[in-house]
Amino acid sequence: MRVSRTLLATLLVAVALVVQVSVLARLQLPGATPDLLLLTVLGLALVYGHVGGCLVGFIAGLLADLAPPADHAVGRYALVLCVVGYAAGLTKPESGQHRSATVPMLVVAAGAASSTLLYAGVGALVGDTAARDVGLTNLLVTATIYDLLLAPFTVPLVMAMARRLESDPLTGDGPGGSAGLDAPVSWLGRGGTGLRTRAPRRTRYGRASSVGGPRSTLLSRSARNRVGRIKGVKRL
Template sequence: MRLNRTLLAIVLLVPALILQVSILARLQLPGAVPDLLLLTVLGLALVYGHVGGALVGFAAGLLADLSPPADHAVGRYALVLCVIGYLAGLTRPETGRHRSATIPMAVVAGAAVISTLLYAGVGTLVGDTAADTSGLIALALTATLYDLLLAPFVVPGVMALARKFENDPLAGDQQAPPATDSAASWSGAGRRRGLRRPRSGRLLDKPLGGTGRGRSPLAGLRPRRGAGAAGLGGVKVKGIKRL
């Protein structure tokens, strides 16, 4: 991943894990525990896509496997969150943004169920003594309920931070226009359009005073010699020099 993605993932995942272990795990809620780490991975995966989501999920799961009081085999939760991050990243649209919150909330619900089942299944395959499949359905239902209640307070904020640090044109600003649509080309087109004369002004294309080459279009507007005398009614005044 790029450096900004790595730094943001560290900044978000470490506090999420601390809050998960120190506060949420001690609430003594019936059934499962709200998974703040899972919601953080989902928020990043919905912005980064399937590859970035898989990498973030693996790093988050490995961090949870190594942090106390983890009582399961190392790599078990890393595999689960890697798969979850990959699947959640596949739902990222080409435009980079979901048109509504329906798909992200559906992703949260599906991730809560799949992560619970996958965690129990991986524990069974590797012979982990901490694996317990009793009451799995009730555990999945409570995990879905808690994650859906917590998701509106976590996932949108994580996605907003990811888009901000991603500096992605789809998160806010649109892509820059091509060179043909640049400001210079538009102004050039405006100048070319400004040189066009309306049909009603075609008479100005030719000089009024003649058709000789090199003459200004306004040459015909210059006063002729003797115009002053003509303006006096054609009366010749003795002693006054004609212009």
């Protein structure tokens, strides 16, 4: 990723992680906890694509594994967000932007459900039975509902901030967008080779002259002098 993308992703992930740990984790809601970090990864993946979503998801998940009060194995949530970010990035259209909010909301719902299932599945492989004790169905339903309620306030904002730094020619944003591609084509269409030339004009002797400036005037005068001399010889 470019430097601007990296800085923006790092800033958004850091803010989301701080809010997640200090605010959302202390709400004591029934069932799961709203996952602001997951929504940030999904918003960036919808703009950056599958490669950017995979990288952002891995880094965000690794920070969540290391941040207190994490009580699970390091790398567990990094694996989950890496897979979810990659899958969400695959939904990025060729035009670079989604035409409606339907696809992002479906991605959020699928991401919330799949992240819960993957987290519980990886926990079962390493011997963590917390999801089984709480109830996987309860966690799945509440996580999806909470993330869908929080998504309209976070995902569009994250996507808008990411698009401001996006210079993909397919999106039409930034200096490398469609405006930048159309400019050379229209410039060639108007000016040809780009040289400043004058339109051809009819001379006194019926010939077209396409060369402008003082040089064309000197050539026309020399031509008139030669014709005058020839006419004088004929009269003699």
